[in-house]
Amino acid sequence: MKKNVLITGTSTGVGFESAVLFAKNNFKVYATMRNLSKAIELQKIIEKESLDIEILELDVTKVATIKTVVETIIEKDGKIDILFNNAGAGFAKTTEQATEAEIRWVTDVNYLGVVYCTQEVLPYMRKQKYGQIISVTSVGGLVGQPFNELYCGTKFAVEGFMEGLATYVSDAFNIKITCVEPGGITTEFMNSAIEKTASEGQFATGEYLPIFERYMAGNQKRANESKEQVYQTGLEVATVALAIAQNENPPLRIRTSKWAEDFCDLKTQADPDGTKIVAQIKDSFL
Structure with missing residues (x-):
């Protein structure tokens, strides 16, 4: 029987490429997105390619839609093998000048969406005694x-959430946990984040x-001079996610790249893949 995978945010970028790539590698794919008009x-x-992909509506900020999709998969397949938390949104603005609505939005999409999706699949993975949860975070x-502290805060939160889960669900219920950490991605995600920042530059006023x-000049310089080194395609990141799912x-x-590895080196050199800290926490608490 094929393994199935629920992927969020598949209308563009990493999610789109992952849906196609996983299906081409013998997975049953449930490709979800907030707006089905983008399907x-x-x-x-x-x-065209007769791929085993079913497109479903799911908004990670609306728990009812998550429940509906999970229940649909269980009714059809009786199991959920892999949850791939891919949906996310870029955001660059000072904390001082961001609105309450913007702060709630970026937190809901990037962090709480991961929590809610994970919360819905965990009971089924626990009962079947296996499963895998892969979440796209970021460097x-x-x-x-700079100017990404609210975005980074949500991604730090996902990292902590996933790390905490890994310390007990992996051994007890055979649920494997991985954070996929790209650098820049040459997809609509990057373009929309830069465009949003540029168009709303009036929010970086005064001393900021x-x-x-x-900051914006540096972004443009990196994009012009080091695109091949800094930025990956959605397919390149999807390929890493597939390898994780097959591991x-x-x-x-x-x-997901040498640039990302080098960028994070000071934070990761003692424990590059996170296995040491998980083992230490297990020893200390369990």
Whole structure:
């Protein structure tokens, strides 16, 4: 029987590429997205290549839609093998000048969405005594960056959440946990984040403005001079996620490029894949 995988945020980028790649590698894919009107390109590929992908509506900020999708999968397959928490949103703005609505939005999408999706699949994985939860975080989940503190905060939160889970559900219920940590990605995610930041530059005013201008200039310089080194394609990141899904003993953490590895080196050199800290916590608490 094929393993099935529930992937969030599959309308573009890493999620889109992952849905196609997993299906081509003998997985049954439940490709979910908030807005089904964005499913046209994925549907075309499904039909052209006869891929085993079912597209479902799921908004990670709305628990009812998560419950509905999980129940649909259980009714059809009786199991959920892999949850791939991919949905996320970029955000760059000073804490002082971000609105309450913006702070809640980025937290809901990037952190609470992961929690809610994980919460819904855990009972089924626990009962079946196996499962895998893969979450796309970011190098921003390990290293804080200017004007990205609210975004980084949500990714740090996912890292802590996943690490905490890994300390007890892996041994007790054979549920494997991994954080996939990309650097820059040349997808709609990156473009929309930069465009949103640039168009709302008026929020970086006063004493923040010269710092913000240096930040944006640095982003543009990296994009122009080091694109191949800094930025990966969605397919490259999806390929790492597939390898994790096929790994019988996956790491807790994995960076998806040399640039990402180098960028996080000061944070990760003592325990690159997170296995040492999980073992230490188990020894200390369990």
